[in-house]
Structure formats: C-alpha cells, structure tokens
Amino acid sequence: MPNESEFIRVIKESEGIIFKIAILYAADKDDQKDLYQEIVYQLWRSFDSFRSESKISTWIYRIALNTSITHLRKEKKRGPQVGIDEAVINRFDSDDSFLEERLTQLYDQVKKLNTIEKGIVLLHLEGKNYEEIAAITGFTATNVGTRLSRIKDKLRSQLKD
C-alpha cells in the first residue's frame, strides 16, 4: 500500500468532500455507499501518482468527480459491501431533520442538472473560485463563469415549474 498513514490522514481530512460528491452523484443510499467506497479505492490507487504540484484538494476533487462519472450502479449487485459503516452515509440524526429536508430539496435540484453542470455547481458550492473550478474541470475560467450564470437561470426556471 502507498504510504498508509499519509493516505489515511488525507482521507480522514477529505471525508466530507467524498460524502458530498457521493450524495450528489449516486441515486440512493446503497449506491452512495458503493460510490463512496469506489472513490476511496480510486484515491488509494492514484495516491502514489499525486505530485505536490497541485493542491491535494484539487487532486481529490478530480479523482472523485472522474470516478463518479464512470461509476456503474450495477456494481452494487456484484456482492456484499464490507468495510463501510452506515454512519458514514447517514450523517444527520433526528435533530437535524429540518436541515436534512432542505438538503434533500437541494440534492433534488442539483440532480436535475446535467453531468457538467452538476460538477461545476458542486465546486461552486464548495467555495471554489472560477480559476480553481477551471483547474479541476479543464474548462476555461470564462467558460465556467458563463456556465454558472446559465445554471442560475436553470435553477430559477426549475423553481417556476
């Protein structure tokens, strides 16, 4: 295994990011668990190739988003999953039901966007600026700006529907 303790530290620091990506790209709880695990696995596979030229968070977003694109729902039917606790996916307890309800609305709206828009909006919600989004997605900063403005319009029209 690549530098095990370093990898564990990185994953622990980024567990929130992985959770948020899994929740937006997966269809249901089982699928979320499966995608979460697949992202951790892909990060582990790519960990040796990470060079400090880019920020670790940029690298994590890249791998996690690319994994989500190619993630196949059928995978979960290929055998039981071990090693992932329910608590990793079920983050909010009953006290947070109002927050969870509003978050469900948010997820539903974002899930209606196409794959490119979903990636860009996720990074925008994560507080990334245009240049950072451009570095992760490969689109130009100007293009990211244009797309975000279209996404805003789209979200508004979703509200009217």
Add this chain to the structure above:
Amino acid sequence: MELDEMKTLWNEMSAKLEGQKKLTDKMIIMMTQERYQRRLSKIRTPELISAFLCFVMVLLILFSLNKFDTSYLLACAITSATILSVLPVLSLWAIRQVSRVDIKGSNYKEALLQYALAKRRFLSVQKLSFYLSFVLLIVALPVAVKMMGGKTTHIETTTWLWYLPLGFLFFVVFARWVYRCYVNVTVQLENLLREIEDQ
C-alpha cells in the same frame, strides 16, 4: 432554491460534516482492501460463461463440418461459427473500452469526453451484436437440427411454423425496446458531447 441560498445551506452542511469525523483507520483500510479483492476477482462471470459457451459451440460446429453435406448447410455452419466467434469478442472489447477512462490523468472535461466516446462505441457494438444475433437465430436452426441427428437437410415444416414466427415476434418486440433505449442514450450522449464542446 436559488444558487445563493443553496450555497448558504451547503456551508451549513459542510460545517456540520467538519465536526463529525466518522471514518476510522480500520474502515479506510477495509474499504480499499475489499475493493481491491473485488477487482482481482472481478471476472465478469456472465460474459465469460457466454464466451465459453460460444467457444464450445464453435468447436462443435467445426468438428462436425463433414456432416454438412450441402453447400447451404455448410454456409449456415460457417456463418454460425463466425458469428459465435465474433459476438463474445465484441462484447468483451466494448466493456473494456468503457472501463478504460483515465481517472487519475484526466480532468473532468477529458474524463467526460472519454466516457461519452467509449459509451458511444459500446452502443454501436451492442447494436451490431443485436443484428448478428438475429442472423444467428436463422442460420443456427438447420445447423442444430443436422448436428442433433437430423437426417435430411430440410427441416420439417412444423418446426419452421413455430420457430420462425416466434423468433420473428421475439425479435420485433426486443428490437423496438433496444431501439428506444439506443435512441434515448444516444441523444443523451450527443447532448453531453455538445455541452462539453460548448465554449
């Protein structure tokens, strides 16, 4: 919900998540090991079983070539063997293409592009396989009858009476379903490709 409102809510969630560290060292190691084991044993059983059956059928046909005493039967046998050899190779190749997206070396745009193109190739192969299967449905009958000890080159009329209409009906129903799925996925893929290139 407007984007700014979403951002506020997202920050609230992020702050909560920051305060909850659920992953343990053991869980992380188990996740990677379990996935690794699963990948190692990720022999695509259905595809491999189908490939093996096709291979056995091809061998059976080839070993019985001397039984096919007319050019019509011989042509059916060779066509059947060819289709049976091509189908599994096409299927395994197409699956391999989709799973070969470069996750670690690509950015989101490149990975999406690779995925969309591989999926398009996969769909074309599926379409081709589907038509080949229909040809196989027709040419395999006389071959099978002969191999199972049929003494004449002409299959009994009653066999054709149920086999062909049933096969045709199955093909029409299945073809319509495949065509609809194909059109839907192709439209989605074309939209995705257009979106990627949109500057």
